[in-house]
Amino acid sequence: MLLYLQPDSDVPLYQQIRDQIVAGLATGQLSPGDPLPPIRQLAADFGVHFHTVNKAYDLLRQEGLIRLHRRTGAVVVCEPAPPEFRGQWRERARVLLAEAFVKGIPPEEILAECTALLNSFQPANAHSDLSGGAST
C-alpha cells in the first residue's frame, strides 16, 4: 500500500490520502479488520504534517470506512452505506461521465473503462467478471 502525493495539485493533500486509501480498500490491498499505519508515522513517511493525515483519517471515519481507536490506532471497518449515499453518488457520477462523453469518448469506451476498473477491484475474491471479453 503506497501513496503517491502531489503537493502542487489543486486537490488537498488530505483528500489525496483519503482517495488513495479508498482505492486501496477497493482493490483489496486493505480489508476490514486491517490496521492503518499510525497517523504520525504515515505523516513522517510522506513528509506531511500529522494534522493532514489526521484530517484524512477523520474523513474516512465520518464515511464509516475506518474506526479510530486510542490503543489500536485506525482499523478498517466498512459500515453499510447510508440511504442518501446512492443519490449523491449518482450526481457525482453523472458529472464525471458527462465530462468523458462531451470530450468525445464513445459511451462504449466509457463503459469499458468502468468495467475494467471495477474488475480490478477485490481481485482475491473475484466477485464476478463483468466484461464479456474472452479469457484463456
Added chain:
Amino acid sequence: MLLYLQPDSDVPLYQQIRDQIVAGLATGQLSPGDPLPPIRQLAADFGVHFHTVNKAYDLLRQEGLIRLHRRTGAVVVCEPAPPEFRGQWRERARVLLAEAFVKGIPPEEILAECTALLNSFQPANAHSDLSGGAST
C-alpha cells in the same frame, strides 16, 4: 438550459455552474456552436457575483469546451480531448467507482447506474457528431 445552484453546498458555486453546463452539453441541451449567455446576465439571473460565473467559464475554456470571444461572447466548441485527459479521467473514475464498491454496492449495479446515466446523454443515441457540428 436551467441552472440549479445550491449556495449552501460545499461545492463551490463556480464548480456547480461548470458542472451543470457540462451536464447540459452531455444531454444535448447545449450543442457545439451554441452561444452561452453573457457572463453578467447569467450572474444577474442567479444572484451570484459575475466573477463567479467568469471563473466557471474560464474553467470550461481551459477544458476546451467553450471559446470566449470579446464580441460573440462564449460559444460551445468541444475540442478533442488532450492526450493526458484519458489517464486523469480514469484516476478520478477509479476513486468514484471505488467509493461505491467499498460501500457494498454490487459491481453490476454500479455498472447499471453508469449505463443508465450514459443512456440519458444526447437523446436518441445521436452521439455521432460531437465535433464539427458547428460552422459553415
Added chain:
Amino acid sequence: MLLYLQPDSDVPLYQQIRDQIVAGLATGQLSPGDPLPPIRQLAADFGVHFHTVNKAYDLLRQEGLIRLHRRTGAVVVCEPAPPEFRGQWRERARVLLAEAFVKGIPPEEILAECTALLNSFQPANAHSDLSGGAST
C-alpha cells in the same frame, strides 16, 4: 450570546463552545437563519486559537445544526434528527439521570429540574408550560 470558557476544565474547549452554542439555540438566543460570529473573531474574543473554534463549528455542522458558508460564514439551520439520534440520546440521558438519582436527589426533584430547564427554552414561542406549578 456570551460564552464562558473554563480553560482548566477537563471538557475540551471546543466542546464547551459547542455546548454553549447548543444551549443558545435552545433558549432562542440563536434561531435558524441567524449568523454565528466569524471563526477568527470568536477566537480572538475568547483568546483561543481559531482552530479550536473551527472544530466546534465543524462539530455543529456534522450535527446538522449550522451550515458553513464561504461568504456568509456560519448560519444556523437545524436539520431534523437522524433516526439513530433518539436511542443514543436516551443512553446518555440514562447515565445523567442515574447520577442524580444515586446521589439521593428524589425523582420528583430531578423531573422538576428537567421541567424547569425545558421551560427555559425557546421563551418567545412559549411551546407550553410543562410544570404543574401555579402561576398568578
Added chain:
Amino acid sequence: MLLYLQPDSDVPLYQQIRDQIVAGLATGQLSPGDPLPPIRQLAADFGVHFHTVNKAYDLLRQEGLIRLHRRTGAVVVCEPAPPEFRGQWRERARVLLAEAFVKGIPPEEILAECTALLNSFQPANAHSDLSGGAST
C-alpha cells in the same frame, strides 16, 4: 451485574465502566454495602488493562459512590452529594436537554423519556433507603 463494553466506542473504556456501575446503582443491581469485584478480576473478565478499571474505580471514589479499602476491596457507599453537585449537574442536564430540544423533539416527549428512565430506577419505588442500608 454485567458490563457491556464497546472497545471501539469514542467513550473511554474507564468511562463506560464507571457509567454502567452508576446505572447499576440506580437500578438497584448494586446497593450500598455491596462489594464490587476486585480490580484485577474485573479487568481479567473483560480483557482490559487493570489500570483502566482502576481509573473507573477512582472516578467513583472521587464521586463518593464507592470506598476503597486495601483489604475489603471496593464497597458501595453513596455519600450525600456535595453542595456544588446540584449546580454542575444542572449545567450538564441543560446541554443534554437542549440537544434533544433543538433536534425537534417536543418537550413533552423529552420529559416522558426522562420519566420512563427514572421509573426504571430502583424497582418498586423503594428509593427511600439510599443510605444506611448496609450493616451487620
Added chain:
DNA sequence: GTGGTCTAGACCACA
C-alpha cells in the same frame, strides 16, 4: 473578509 489548508510543535489522555 470569509472559511480552508498546511505546517510546526507542545502537552495531555488513553490503554
Added chain:
DNA sequence: GTGGTCTAGACCACT
C-alpha cells in the same frame, strides 16, 4: 506508543 487537544502562524480559495 497511540490518538487528541491546543496554540501559532503562513498561505490559499471563494465570493
